[in-house]
Amino acid sequence: MRHLYTSFLLAFVALLGPNVAKSQSDAIPAQVQQVAKTVRPEAIKNHMRILANDSLKGRKPGSRGFDMAAEYVVNQFKTLGLQPAGENKTYRQNVPLGRWQVKEENSTVTLITKGEERPLTIGRQCILNPNPDLPTSEVNAPVVFVGFGVTAPELDYDDYKGIDVKGKIVAYFNGAPATFPSNQRAFYSSSKAENAVAHGAVGTLAFSMPTDLRNRVETAAPRARLGVYKWRDKQGKPQRTFPAIKGAASLSDSTARLLFAQAGTPFRDALENARKNHPQAFPLNVAIRMKTQTDAVEDVAGYNLVSLLPGTDPVLKNEYVVIVAHLDHLGITRPVKGDSINNGAHDNASGVAINLETARLFSSLPKAPRRSILFVCVTGEELGLLGSDYFASNPTVPKEKIVSNQTLDMPFFFHPLLDIVPYGAQHSSLDKEVSQAASFLGVQISPDPIPEQTVFMRSDHFSFVRQGIPALFIKSGSQTGNPNLDGTKLNLNWRATIYHSPHDDMNQPFDFNAAAKHAQLQFLVGYLTAQADGRPTWNKGDFFGTKFGKGELVK
Structure with missing residues (x-):
């Protein structure tokens, strides 16, 4: 029956197709249509x-x-x-890039529970992120779990509600609530550090849901060891960094569970709340000490190409x-x-x-x-x-x-x-x-x-x-x-x-x-x-248009 309906629908669309195309051709001049037809697959x-x-x-x-x-x-x-539209009347725009890498032998991550210290193995239990702003950075602070680490006022969602994380390390699941619209879910999944800084945190610990195999430590470690790249401004300062974050690490699934050993809420309940898309935050009653040595290992003479019609x-x-x-x-x-x-x-x-x-x-x-x-x-x-x-x-x-x-x-x-x-x-x-x-x-x-x-x-x-x-x-x-x-x-x-x-x-x-x-x-x-x-405009009240075009969203 479904195949019969699909066949009918396709036939109906085919019947309407020429009329639809004709109505759209009014907006596309004949000479432009002819040029479009000259496209060359080969x-x-x-x-x-x-x-x-x-x-x-x-x-x-x-x-x-x-x-x-x-x-x-x-x-x-x-x-x-096409005319050159880069720098100095050329097709080229120079992009000063740099690469920073963690020197693992001089870096440490330690879990502290009731005064007992447990060193974690970098590359197996955790991955340290480089800190391009400081050759050596250190932090020793209590850990607070903040769900997905997301604050989305327009969606009435805030994992930081009712919790003070100033001067503390925040731990969170990768990703964002599945109920979020796709593009907002994408945005909030990638803006965790920025949100942590806004709430006063000094460190971050990220870990995946057990079913998410894309960000496993064991598979991500080899690529992480290649370092991170940033572009520099005219003063040589790396951009898109967060100097307030003194230590940032990703944890394996088993290591993430260790964080919850002294928490009032067990890991399985935190996981279930995340699956139900419930905001959550609570102290884990443990501390983490991180020391990150970052080497600036490479300058890259990057460049874009720019031409003009x-x-x-x-x-x-x-x-x-x-x-x-x-x-x-x-x-x-x-x-x-x-x-x-x-x-x-x-x-x-x-x-x-x-x-x-x-x-x-x-x-x-x-x-x-x-x-x-x-x-x-x-x-x-x-x-x-x-x-x-x-x-x-x-x-x-x-x-x-x-x-x-x-x-x-x-x-x-x-x-x-x-x-x-x-x-x-x-x-x-x-x-x-x-x-x-x-x-x-x-x-x-x-x-x-x-x-x-x-x-x-x-x-x-x-x-x-x-x-x-x-x-x-x-x-x-x-x-x-x-x-x-x-x-x-x-x-x-x-x-x-x-x-x-x-x-x-x-x-x-x-x-x-x-x-x-x-x-x-x-x-x-x-x-x-x-x-x-007229030039293109953001839709009224659009999330990205409001976020980046007209200032921060307000509830």
């Missing part, structure tokens, strides 16, 4: 082949391979006639639509089946390649749109969105003149593009441009199929959201056109087996016609945004 494939070639050694920031990729992209910019309106040409993809990947790591080069074909040679084809479509227009278009290839996405955060914080054009961002990062084209998930569209008026472009191309819009992956926080568009700029991050949906192929399952399986591994190369079953449709979407959404009379 060109995207060729760009990817070059950027994901073994000779580039995984495009790690600061490496010769990254430089080779950058040289290729700059040559494409020049061929398309000038707008044609005398006034609006001074406003900018920014189209972004990250150029970097992981470089060379431990071999997997004899291969140690992380080619990053899908992540994110694909995004760069599609945006290059998008730029070609723009440069093919008989007349450029009213606003200017910036095409930006950023560095350090894999290191923590560093290049995009640097650009969004220090743009090469006036920040207040940036009206929107469109980011493309591993858009997932392993099957025909029948539907999309436009992360960010529900937060601003950009939803209109997305709907017009998708409808014109016959692509449906779907909700996030994997909210637990907190995708909205995980790529470069979020750097622009932080600056109050409406942003879009469009990825493929789950429809495949094949009843025997589950798109969501395919996506999750790729993330589990290929993502961030040497297997992400060109020997994958990419659908380049789907990739071409992504380029058409980028082009049409960007064109409609650049052509509109």
